[in-house]
Amino acid sequence: MSQKATASENASILQAEGNITINQNVSFTEVERICTILFENNFPKLLDDAKKQSEEHVRSFVKIALEKIERSQSTIDIAKLAEPDVQSTFNSAVMTAARKGDKTDLDILAELLSNRLQSGNSDAIDLAIEFAVELIPKLTNAQLNLIALIKYIGEMCVNIPSFLQNDAMYLDDYYRKVYIAFIDNIENFTAGDIYTISSLGAACTFERDKLSFKSSWVRNTYSFIDFTSLPSKYPHLNLVLNFYIENNLHRYTLSTVGQVIGVLLLKKHIFPNFSLSDYVN
Structure with missing residues (x-):
């Protein structure tokens, strides 16, 4: 016999394998309960060993997600959990x-959930977050790093106050952090990784001249830099740009979904105060 789920005026229905009624006046403590119910409804027949492992994965993930949600409680609307x-x-x-457990980036996945509860999101950002949650497990760490690089070099970069423009170490230190976070630890990277990012809808190609990109980028981004001094005074910036160009990342721009992932990766590794509303076009 099929059963039809109904919701009272102050509740909504969460559909998984079964029907779960969740009160709209949810609190932060409800998040763990909701995630547990979702797991149990979707994985009812796992063998004991596999179920124990999956349960441990979910517990680890929920802990991360709760920390991020509670840290952002001043800007989120927890009642959004009642929305289908x-x-x-x-x-x-x-x-x-x-x-997948720690085979995927649980930190970014949790950050996406926290951002999905933000009260001031546009419809475009909310939709991009939903797609990003589906996309994250399909991307390797190398591919995620490439997305962060495309976002940072192609669309953002550090804004240097005029009184610090003569301090080469100040600027280069940011690019040292970028290099360590997104290039130094890339393993088994191939040209196919960037094509995968594009085919999954996180990026698209457009024409840029490879030979002139580096000099024009430096001139347009940091006009106070003498381009000829780049290798000696800004070694990490030079390394990052060389990697970016040699791997043809200059030929790609990110979709809204790719931008969401890129911004949250930059927030995780370098810029903790970054927000999607400020840096996603």
């Missing part, structure tokens, strides 16, 4: 965590 599309996004994230 938000519940669906949480469901996708929990299922990814259960299946």
Whole structure:
């Protein structure tokens, strides 16, 4: 016999394998309960060993997600958990965590959930977050790093106050952090990684002249830099630009989904105060 789920005036229905009624007046303590129910409804028949492992993955993920949500409580609307599309996004994230554990970036996945609860998001950012949750488990660490580099070099970069423009070490230190976070630890990277990013909808190509890109980028981004002094005075900036150009990253621009992932990676590794509303076009 099929059963139809109904919701009272102050509740909404979360559909997984079964029907779960969730009160709209949810609190932060409800997040863990919701994630546990989602897991149990979606993985009812796992063998004991596999279920224990998946449960541990979910516990680790929920702990990270709760920390991020509680840290952002002044800017989020926890009542959004009662919305069906938000519940669906949480469901996708929990299922990814259960299946893959630390084989995927649980920190970014949790950051996406926290940002999905932000009260001031545009519809475009909310939709991009939903797609990003589905995309994260399909991307390797190398591919995620490439997305962060495209976002940073192609669309952002550090704004240097005029009184620090003569301090080469100040600027180069940012690019040292970029190099360590996104280039130095790239393993098994191939040209196919960037094509995968594009085919999954996180980036698209456009024409840029490879030979003139480096000099024009430096001139347009940091006009106070003498280009000929780049290798000696700004060695990490030079390394980052060389990697960027040699791997043809200058030929790609990110979709909204790619931008969301890129900004959150930069927030995780270098710029903790970054927000999607400020840096996603």
